Amino acid sequence: MSLDDHSGLETLYGIHRADLRRFLIARTGDAADADDVLQELWLKARNIQAGPIENGRAYLYRMAQNLVVDRLREKQRRMERERRWSDQATDFAVAGVEPSDRSQNAEEAILAREEVATLVSAIGNLPDGARKAFELHKIEGLSHADVATRLGISKSGVEKHMAVAMKYLRRALQD
Structure with a gap:
């Protein structure tokens, strides 16, 4: 057309x-x-x-x-x-202006640890295919084509697994 x-x-x-x-x-x-x-x-x-x-x-x-x-x-x-x-x-700090403290306070450190724990738990609770695809792509840095080859599925299958994983993880982190 x-x-x-x-x-x-x-x-x-x-x-x-x-x-x-x-x-x-x-x-x-x-x-x-x-x-x-x-x-x-x-x-x-x-x-x-x-x-x-x-x-x-x-x-x-x-x-x-x-x-x-x-x-x-x-x-x-x-x-x-x-x-x-x-x-x-x-x-400006060199010129005598006091910079703000950018270090993490105790509350921020605790919240960060809790968020990491929530993310690790959420990744562990993903459906098996989505978890494998997510770990290979996001953690190991493989392309969708490489993940497809490694898992023996199509690139479209990898994309579907990634969509499921991302949706699940977004929901888990928002709760």
């Missing part, structure tokens, strides 16, 4: 909106962020001035992925700016 105008892309957006939202939630890990990206995608889809588009659905998903990557890069730039600012703020 070739799209010659942006109204076709808008129509496809409407058809695939729910699937795009699920895709974005999986990529961002947060429904509110996914909704923000989805809104930005809608605006871009409405205002795009491209030529004919061979596969409109794939085009929308690529746009969505690019928006997620753009947000991640912006977040990294912001964190780097804040780190540099923080480093400069430390220089």
Whole structure:
């Protein structure tokens, strides 16, 4: 299906909106962020001035992925700016300005230990396939393809296990 105008892309957006939202939630890990990206995608889809588009659905998903990557890069730039600012703020201490105490207090240390214990327990309680996929991907750092090979399942199976694991862990940490 070739799209010659942006109204076709808008129509496809409407058809695939729910699937795009699920895709974005999986990529961002947060429904509110996914909704923000989805809104930005809608605006871009409405205002795009491209030529004919061979596969409109794939085009929308690529746009969505690019928006997620753009947000991640912006977040990294912001964190780097804040780190540099923080480093400069430390220089004020040399000039006689007392810096804030950044060490963890006892309450924060206890809360951090409890959160780690909750996470370890939640990982241990994951369904077997989801736990194995999670540990190989997130802890050992293997790609989805490598996890699929190691577990003898498809890459899609790994993605499904990861989605189950992330949903379960988010819920466990929010409680």
